[in-house]
Amino acid sequence: ILNVEQSPQSLHVQEGDSTNFTCSFPSSNFYALHWYRWETAKSPEALFVMTLNGDEKKKGRISATLNTKEGYSYLYIKGSQPEDSATYLCAFPSDHSGGGADGLTFGKGTHLIIQP
Amino acid sequence: DGGITQSPKYLFRKEGQNVTLSCEQNLNHDAMYWYRQDPGQGLRLIYYSQIVNDFQKGDIAEGYSVSREKKESFPLTVTSAQKNPTAFYLCASSPYRGTYEQYFGPGTRLTVT
Numbered sequence: 001i002l003n004v005e006q007s008p009q010s011l012h013v014q015e016g017d018s019t020n021f022t023c024s025f026p027s028s029n030f031y032a033l034h035w036y037r038w039e040t041a042k043s044p045e046a047l048f049v050m051t052l053n054g055d056e057k058k059k060g061r062i063s064a065t066l067n068t069k070e071g072y073s074y075l076y077i078k079g080s081q082p083e084d085s086a087t088y089l090c091a092f093p094s095d096h097s098g099g100g101a102d103g104l105t106f107g108k109g110t111h112l113i114i115q116p
Numbered sequence: 117d118g119g120i121t122q123s124p125k126y127l128f129r130k131e132g133q134n135v136t137l138s139c140e141q142n143l144n145h146d147a148m149y150w151y152r153q154d155p156g157q158g159l160r161l162i163y164y165s166q167i168v169n170d171f172q173k174g175d176i177a178e179g180y181s182v183s184r185e186k187k188e189s190f191p192l193t194v195t196s197a198q199k200n201p202t203a204f205y206l207c208a209s210s211p212y213r214g215t216y217e218q219y220f221g222p223g224t225r226l227t228v229t
Contacts, residue, residue, distance in 0.1 A: 004158070034217065043222050044206070049215035094161055094175065103149045103161035103174050104218065
């Protein structure tokens with residue numbers, strides 16, 4: 001079973017501040033790295049799927065970077081808003097039969113709370 | 117609206133009984149997945165299916181069974197052999213191409229006493 005680590009486990013941020021957190025994953029046999037946002041009482045929702053080393057993706061105030069050689073990805077949130085409060089999950093395709101449609105191995109998530 | 121439905125939202129069963137959790141999608145996705153969440157743990161993969169009439173064990177398949185007779189449906193049976201069945205169960209689907217990003221249902225919380 002693959003090991004996907006996320007840090008920190010939880011984070012309290014003042015509204016308007018920017019923040020970032022980390023996902024570490026195995027650097028060998030890289031295929032893709034997924035980021036999901038999971039708001040309370042809702043379903044997890046995909047933010048990014050990253051496949052290329054050095055890739056940077058952006059969606060509004062949220063962006064992510066990827067370093068496949070050293071096995072980490074950062075998620076950044078600029079100017080945090082209360083609606084950004086959620087658990088952010090990263091995930092790596094599980095090492096079963098190979099290929100992108102394998103299930104995912106998830107980290108435990110970073111629980112982000114934005115304080116007004 | 118296109119999406120994934122899971123029913124019921126809450127399910128209660130007595131120990132020793134098998135129970136089947138429903139998952140239906142109308143996104144025309146080929147791949148479907150079942151995950152389990154326990155407190156303090158990441159989502160863990162139970163089973164997945166990349167195509168109709170085929171499915172693969174995930175990391176924690178013991179005590180579970182699935183079927184994939186239709187593209188739209190991927191029911192999960194929690195058998196009496198599953199030692200700790202009380203958990204939150206999430207179903208997901210993805211297209212079998214492109215980025216393979218997964219789309220999740222609302223989940224079923226199963227309590228076995």
